[in-house]
Amino acid sequence: MDLAWPIVGLGLLAFGFGAFSVVISSVTGPKRYNRARLDAYECGIEATPQPMGGGKFPVRYYLTAMLFIIFDIEMVFLYPWAVNYDALGLFGVVEMGLFLITVLVAYAYVWRRGGLEWD
Amino acid sequence: MDLVFWIPATLAVAGALGMVLSKRAVHSALFVALSMINLAVLYLNLSAPFLGMVQIIVYTGAVMMLFLFVLMIVGVDASDSLKETIKGQRLAATLIGGSFVAVISSMLSSTITTLQSDLATETINAGGNVQAIANLIFGRYVLAFEATSALLITAAVGAMVLAHRERAKPKLTQRETSKKRFEDYALAGKHPGPLPATGVYARHNAVDTPALLPDGSIAPNSVPGPMQARGSVRPVDEYDLQEVKDLSKGELVIELDHEGDHESK
Amino acid sequence: MIFLRNPTLDDFGIDPWWLIVIKVLGVFVVLVLLTLFSIWAERRVVAKMQIRVGPNRVGPFGLLQSLMDGIKLALKEDLVPKNAARFVFLIAPVISVTAAFMALAVIPFGPMVSIFGVWTPLQLTDFSVSVLYVLAIASVGIYGLVLAGWASGSTYSLLGGLRSSAQMISYEIAMGLSFVAVFLYAGTMSTSEIVNAQEKLWYAVLLLPSFVIYTTSMVGETNRAPFDLPEAEGELVGGFHTEYSSLKFALFFLAEYVNMVTVSALATTLFLGGWRAPWPFSGIPGANEGWMPLIWFFGKLLAFIFIFIWLRGTLPRLRYDQFMNFGWKTLIPVSLGWIMVVAVARTLIQESVLTNTRTLIILAAPIALLLLLSIVVEMRKKEPEIDELEVEVLANSFPIPPMSAALPKTQTKLAVENVRDSNG
Numbered sequence: 001m002d003l004a005w006p007i008v009g010l011g012l013l014a015f016g017f018g019a020f021s022v023v024i025s026s027v028t029g030p031k032r033y034n035r036a037r038l039d040a041y042e043c044g045i046e047a048t049p050q051p052m053g054g055g056k057f058p059v060r061y062y063l064t065a066m067l068f069i070i071f072d073i074e075m076v077f078l079y080p081w082a083v084n085y086d087a088l089g090l091f092g093v094v095e096m097g098l099f100l101i102t103v104l105v106a107y108a109y110v111w112r113r114g115g116l117e118w119d
Numbered sequence: 120m121d122l123v124f125w126i127p128a129t130l131a132v133a134g135a136l137g138m139v140l141s142k143r144a145v146h147s148a149l150f151v152a153l154s155m156i157n158l159a160v161l162y163l164n165l166s167a168p169f170l171g172m173v174q175i176i177v178y179t180g181a182v183m184m185l186f187l188f189v190l191m192i193v194g195v196d197a198s199d200s201l202k203e204t205i206k207g208q209r210l211a212a213t214l215i216g217g218s219f220v221a222v223i224s225s226m227l228s229s230t231i232t233t234l235q236s237d238l239a240t241e242t243i244n245a246g247g248n249v250q251a252i253a254n255l256i257f258g259r260y261v262l263a264f265e266a267t268s269a270l271l272i273t274a275a276v277g278a279m280v281l282a283h284r285e286r287a288k289p290k291l292t293q294r295e296t297s298k299k300r301f302e303d304y305a306l307a308g309k310h311p312g313p314l315p316a317t318g319v320y321a322r323h324n325a326v327d328t329p330a331l332l333p334d335g336s337i338a339p340n341s342v343p344g345p346m347q348a349r350g351s352v353r354p355v356d357e358y359d360l361q362e363v364k365d366l367s368k369g370e371l372v373i374e375l376d377h378e379g380d381h382e383s384k
Numbered sequence: 385m386i387f388l389r390n391p392t393l394d395d396f397g398i399d400p401w402w403l404i405v406i407k408v409l410g411v412f413v414v415l416v417l418l419t420l421f422s423i424w425a426e427r428r429v430v431a432k433m434q435i436r437v438g439p440n441r442v443g444p445f446g447l448l449q450s451l452m453d454g455i456k457l458a459l460k461e462d463l464v465p466k467n468a469a470r471f472v473f474l475i476a477p478v479i480s481v482t483a484a485f486m487a488l489a490v491i492p493f494g495p496m497v498s499i500f501g502v503w504t505p506l507q508l509t510d511f512s513v514s515v516l517y518v519l520a521i522a523s524v525g526i527y528g529l530v531l532a533g534w535a536s537g538s539t540y541s542l543l544g545g546l547r548s549s550a551q552m553i554s555y556e557i558a559m560g561l562s563f564v565a566v567f568l569y570a571g572t573m574s575t576s577e578i579v580n581a582q583e584k585l586w587y588a589v590l591l592l593p594s595f596v597i598y599t600t601s602m603v604g605e606t607n608r609a610p611f612d613l614p615e616a617e618g619e620l621v622g623g624f625h626t627e628y629s630s631l632k633f634a635l636f637f638l639a640e641y642v643n644m645v646t647v648s649a650l651a652t653t654l655f656l657g658g659w660r661a662p663w664p665f666s667g668i669p670g671a672n673e674g675w676m677p678l679i680w681f682f683g684k685l686l687a688f689i690f691i692f693i694w695l696r697g698t699l700p701r702l703r704y705d706q707f708m709n710f711g712w713k714t715l716i717p718v719s720l721g722w723i724m725v726v727a728v729a730r731t732l733i734q735e736s737v738l739t740n741t742r743t744l745i746i747l748a749a750p751i752a753l754l755l756l757l758s759i760v761v762e763m764r765k766k767e768p769e770i771d772e773l774e775v776e777v778l779a780n781s782f783p784i785p786p787m788s789a790a791l792p793k794t795q796t797k798l799a800v801e802n803v804r805d806s807n808g
């Protein structure tokens with residue numbers, strides 16, 4: 001845990017700096033109340049999808065996030081294999097190849113069905 | 120007291136409680152993220168740095184991000200009804216949850232009493248923590264590892280089924296749409312440029328207000344089709360019409376006063 | 385002089401507390417200064433590229449410009465929109481900036497040096513999975529953007545936040561995969577040991593495809609031009625920070641530049657030999673000892689920053705679908721393929737089925753063939769047919785020049801003459 005103390009220190013320093021900036025800017029800046037200025041940015045009329053309280057956004061982001069999880073997990077399995085590559089030898093390469101090919105099936109399926117088309 | 124254990128442990132539990140108690144769904148998700156990060160710190164504490172980092176990368180970075188995306192996309196909010204929709208759900212949840220707690224605590228207590236520190240990290244992590252994990256994945260648990268890839272395929276298929284809509288027609292490229300626009304112009308005389316903008320912005324909701332042409336007549340394309348069909352186009356003020364006419368004849372001059380508001384004379 | 389050696393993992397975690405404080409403050413100050421400097425450098429360099437002068441008023445060469453901009457931002461009104469989720473809105477920039485700074489904790493700036501008589505590596509800390517630590521911190525940093533977008537209570541912000549995070553997670557995969565080959569060769573995930581492993585040969589040379597993939601994805605990961613879609617002003621106003629003003633906005637800006645420094649520092653560490661002197665200088669005695677390596681490290685780092693600026697000055701922004709297609713359909717499959725190539729090649733060499741040169745030839749041949757094939761395919765791609773560009777000239781009409789500028793001059797002349805003839 002000794003190794004982590006410098007990280008904790010740096011994190012606290014950065015957090016303190018950020019929090020201080022957020023607090024201080026409410027003091028140093030001028031305050032001129034204006035109802036329109038506190039409204040969310042819009043052009044002409046209110047946009048239909050609202051971030052809070054209903055309103056629907058493209059569900060496509062769900063697919064992106066799911067694909068990200070799949071590849072993230074694959075990545076996490078690749079790391080220990082790569083580090084211990086020399087000890088695992090040919091067996092490791094074959095096993096990892098099998099794993100990669102299976103994941104590639106999922107990847108090919110998603111690609112083929114048009115899951116990787118963006119607009 | 121071992122602060123390095125108690126601080127993250129307290130924060131993790133606080134995160135879990137906050138998740139249950141907070142009203143906004145996004146706040147709940149944030150509390151879970153807090154919990155996950157503190158679990159990662161606990162892993163680090165137990166000399167399992169690889170697992171700790173993976174905990175953050177996969178759970179905080181990927182899984183919770185998916186949750187956040189979904190919450191934001193669907194727009195779940197405190198206004199959602201808390202009424203029971205499945206009968207007896209609360210009772211069942213309490214019973215099952217309670218029995219789960221009982222099982223876990225009995226297991227934990229028996230583990231703590233029987234298992235002393237024969238799991239010395241020095242022997243397990245000999246040759247490095249990551250190497251040890253690699254040896255386990257590609258040794259004792261190699262079948263489970265390969266089965267994981269099948270799980271990933273299932274996840275991909277599931278996501279596609281839930282969230283993907285296939286196109287009936289292939290998507291037009293920029294080149295094709297622009298070609299089509301000029302074909303329409305050549306064959307049907309359809310205007311290739313953008314439609315005229317809507318009318319007065321400051322006085323009304325702009326989309327329902329038609330723009331006026333220089334002669335005072337209405338530019339029909341300046342109001343979206345659905346609004347025209349619905350009949351919710353705002354009629355043009357007599358006053359506005361007169362203003363346009365006077366302006367075009369030079370009988371009306373708009374002067375800006377020092378405040379920036381205009382005053383007509 | 386026994387301490388003038390490469391640091392190992394045993395050298396970390398034994399610093400006295402005052403040394404930790406000095407190092408933490410040092411890293412923090414260096415990062416803030418680098419940010420101020422790179423903002424100034426960016427504006428000056430881009431100005432040079434556009435034949436302008438750029439900021440040159442405040443301080444020598446305008447060097448204090450960014451500092452003054454920061455002070456100016458502090459004196460601006462601090463707005464919290466009516467619809468905002470107040471606490472999350474305020475905490476989001478702090479998350480962003482904290483994550484950005486923390487990532488630099490594991491970057492090795494140099495070898496063992498003596499600070500007030502204590503021998504210590506010129507690096508805050510290091511452990512067996514420090515590269516993973518950088519990835520973990522980066523994934524926490526994305527929260528800052530998503531939350532800022534959501535908490536603003538504005539549609540533009542939310543769309544911008546979702547888009548930024550979708551972009552960052554897409555390129556994070558390519559980035560993570562490009563590390564695998566490095567780990568494979570170095571046999572470790574600790575940054576200082578990876579630098580040690582590059583004593584003879586930089587991984588940028590040995591694993592060139594990994595290096596190219598990493599440098600491409602690091603531009604996408606930091607949302608910089610030509611991948612700066614979250615800031616596509618024409619589509620999303622200002623992206624996730626549309627509703628932010630004053631120092632809260634400055635914090636996002638700071639985080640962006642610190643992230644730029646982080647990914648550049650990581651590229652230096654993993655692929656360009658870290659603090660080790662580049663080839664002609666490595667012959668100088670003492671070039672890799674003591675405080676000297678700081679020069680090499682920051683030289684390489686600033687070179688990357690310059691490339692970031694250069695890219696911004698040169699390339700137009702990509703369209704969203706082009707960008708995502710590139711990440712998912714090119715970078716990811718190529719890096720997976722490359723990982724398998726490296727793994728198989730190394731196995732063949734280790735099992736001594738083949739000698740080094742033979743393996744190289746066997747592996748290089750299909751790659752070369754593939755390259756050749758792609759060039760041939762590219763060359764045989766049909767140019768747009770001329771006939772659709774041909775102009776139909778009606779009698780007595782205004783002479784219309786052909787639409788394509790690619791039409792040869794003589795042909796244009798001919799067309800114009802034809803028109804003249806027909807006009808009589």
